[in-house]
Amino acid sequence: MKAHTLGESIILPACKKIVSTMLGNEAALKISKIPLSDDTVRRRILEMSSDIEKNVSGNKLHSSDFALQVDETTDITNKAQLIAFVRFINENEITNQFLFCKELSVTTKGEDVFNILNDYLDKWQLSWKSCVGICTDGAPSMVGCIKGLVSFIKKKNENVIVTHCFLHREALMSKTLGENLREVLDEVLKMVNFIKVRPAKSRLFEKICTNMESQHKRLLLHTEVRWLSRGKVLTRVHELRQELLVFFEAMKQSYFCDLLQCKFWIAKLQYLADIFQHLNILNTSIQGKGQNVLTSTDKIKAFQKKLHVWKSAAIKGSLEMFPLVTNTCKTEILPLVIEHLSTLEEKMNFYFPSLNTAQYDWIRNPFLESTSEYSLTLTEEEELAAVSTDRGLMMKYKEWSLEAFWISIRKEHVAISKKALTVLLQFSTSYLCELGFSNLATIKCKKRGTLECIDEEMRVCLSNIRPNIEKISQAHQAHVSH
Structure with a gap:
């Protein structure tokens, strides 16, 4: 063979x-x-990566505007790795594509990040003028007005739209807790750590859960770098509170036993588990490869209105939006709930100050009546008028996706389609970078710490555009397997 x-x-x-x-x-x-052999595998990875890179950076990106998503992390060997993803128009759809994973050799300043990005674009003769947006985590090295990455990009293209990751902003907002609720969270973490820190204690707790026929057998560890961690930890502790009480009584931990027998403390735990469950639902709803500024903004604004509704209901004495909270300590818990919801509402307005997508309603539905709110140029208004009165385009709009519709008319209606696609190309989160970090941790693990071709392995792993195996194979001489 x-x-x-x-x-x-x-x-x-x-x-x-x-x-x-x-x-x-x-x-x-x-x-x-x-x-x-390891050399054979490495050579094949390099060639497949090269084929993907030439196809994307050497061909497809030259004919399209694009948006970038950039973030940096530290790998298992304490080396700083910069990951970038790109969103561009590929034929009749908007595509997300891994761009590169490059090592930041010394420092991780905005200038260092910019130099790597700039060198990569220069290598493939890509212009910053074609970059319509960049999404980062909001760190000073990224968005600093003097030495941040964004300041250097603005010098190349002042029209670039900068987006602070919605997920990062939501995580910062959700950290806001009053002193009383913060104490409950800290005490929960102490309980979890007391058990998880020793394998013998973990086994004993698992045995207790088994004997009590519990739904779960283990607690979850909390970590600040995981967006959904707190909600899951609090919910699990609440579900296993009876098992925890039996365990701490066996361990003679009177302090923890007193907390678990305190109805007011349990009520605060129940509220925290509920509110973080709502926050986790919001967080997961704005994750995903297909999210853009319009869809993510809708979900954030919906949650803002929910907060206002919940606060009004709490002021009237109702806590039905928090199903875990019982009526046992309703009088005592209500002031804390109202205070926390007010703080959340305030922080959300701070981190999401100017969310207004009404000016982009014409993108979602170009057949609405035109208004002055849209801030369009004369040429764009004329083209939008032509689109909105075209019955054939109306039928196409009903059958096609929003992105496909605007892509299909970009040759005939250049100005208005370009403005629409500029908005649709924007990243709203750094979700893809976070996904890339997970793959980086798997690829460059403890036993592969000396791996050199990180960029190539990541590209083959994460690319949505696959290598042309048949074409690459034609350049190699066939031989008998051995």
């Missing part, structure tokens, strides 16, 4: 399946034992 040198790691599983069908599992087992 012959196989091309490149892509053998892809071809062999297919061969194994064919051999298993035709000759049986024993023959397939022998096929699976064909060795691949």
